Amino acid sequence: MGSHKTNVVGTLNMLGLAKRVGARFLLTSTSEVYGDPLQHPQVESYWGNVNPIGVRSCYDEGKRTAETLTMDYHRGASVEVRIARIFNTYGPRMCIDDGRVVSNFVAQMRETWVRLHHQALRKEPLTVYGDGKQTRSFQYVSDLVEGLMRLMEGEHVGPFNLGNPGEFTMLELAQVVQEAVDPNAKIEFRPNTEDDPHKRKPDISKAKELLGWEPAVQLREGLPRMVSDFRKRIFGDHGTTEGAGTGASA
Template sequence: MTYSGERVLVTGGAGFIGSHLCRRLLDEGKSVICVDDFSTGSQGNVAPLLDHPRFELRRHDVALPLHVEVDMIYNLACPASPPQYQKDPIQTMKTSVFGAFNMLGLAKRLGVPVLQTSTSEVYGDPHQHPQREAYWGNVNPIGMRSCYDEGKRCAETIFFDYHREHGVQIKVVRLFNTYGPRMLVNDGRVVSNFVIQALQGLPITLYGDGSQTRSFCYVDDTLEGIVRMMGTAPEVTGPVNIGNPDEFTVLELARMVVAMTGSRSEIRHFPLPSDDPTRRKPDISEAARLLDWSPKVGLERGLDCTIAHFHDLLGRQGLVTASRKVRSVG
């Protein structure tokens, strides 16, 4: 790949989605500065990139100012699963809010575009289904999840105020549940939880009766949407939903994972956490119109790759007990 000459900053670049984005940008011929404080990101995610001549890794907290010279900014820095962002809710809010101020200030100084990865959680427990970008949401501002939900909502406000007041070229995408290889073992997201439990023959922990729905988007599809959004004309600001509109109950997901792993794990029900959304499904008509984007990877195919990743990871530690032979990640 020919070097494009473009330098790109990726905050949260050692995280699950961020590390995939760093690799993709390098493959496109760009130079990448990856910034992460490793509170939830993993150096192992970017270890294969460390010897790349156009890759630079910096340990830094985006809640603090950052001085670099780049041509575009992808702001992905923030804990993204409930156990992670509830572990230190004040820091989670600082990451979202101060991180937004710092990345926007940098973009303003450099005159470069900046993309914010927002979240479907800005819709809260929605009264509108599926969720469209024009929907303002139903969020509890003082609940256990509000550090993340309201932090991301506030970040969107800051982005649009910088755009209106200072002419900063912004891009805002709202990501729905994304899954795939490089999710952490202790991530706490529903897909990784179910896969790890099934591979180890542990009970599948299902909260509530499992009738709550989610829409799962494979990481390659999410990346395609993010990159296409950055490549749009300056007047395209978003927000734009990036997610897979195929809707599944959490119980359906659990049963699919058990079947695909050949596990004997039983499904156990636990009380539903507070403010847990009952339904989640994106309306992606804006992504189709503005980005010519729609997801290509179905849940079964995406789970196959994700299960293979965790099978290899846990297998090296002798922790896999599931009977079905899962193909190796190639």
């Protein structure tokens, strides 16, 4: 409920402010607007496949409503807006606490990414829900920042998919974490959660053409940078060499 209220009421408040002061408004939407997509990869013109009464719908539908409000203000009140549909993003400085294991699969795989890293660094099994065959795409934070800057400085409203089209299964992701953090880490399977999307991959043709943007950092390049940052924050400034994987340094 809190997630839906934030996305709807919060967006409405900020749109009102943008109208009053004549500001350009950026809506950081999400790939979750596509739900469990029947189209793969997902293009911006795809309307999505969302369960409106599912356990994840408060976030999915909240962002979809936020996009509706943003375009209403753009068309009806001439507010200058930009819409970015952000796919899973990772990198240094993420909040470690976001990775705690919770009963429901959280809306953005960003938190699952953090949880896997935290588990590996703590010598805990890597938790994979379901059979691990569901896919996600992961972009490095600097690529996202560059995309947002180009969107805000450009003339196109959007929405634009901002994500890395490199696609990994959850099992492959866990194995990449193994390689970078601890090759001896065990992978533990648990029952999957309701309405977990089976596939997620952005089509970024629109961003390439109109923004001149595409991600530059691939998973196995960006991952060690994140691992290095997590080691420093979990174990101290000097890090630790115990159990350090082959890719632990930046």
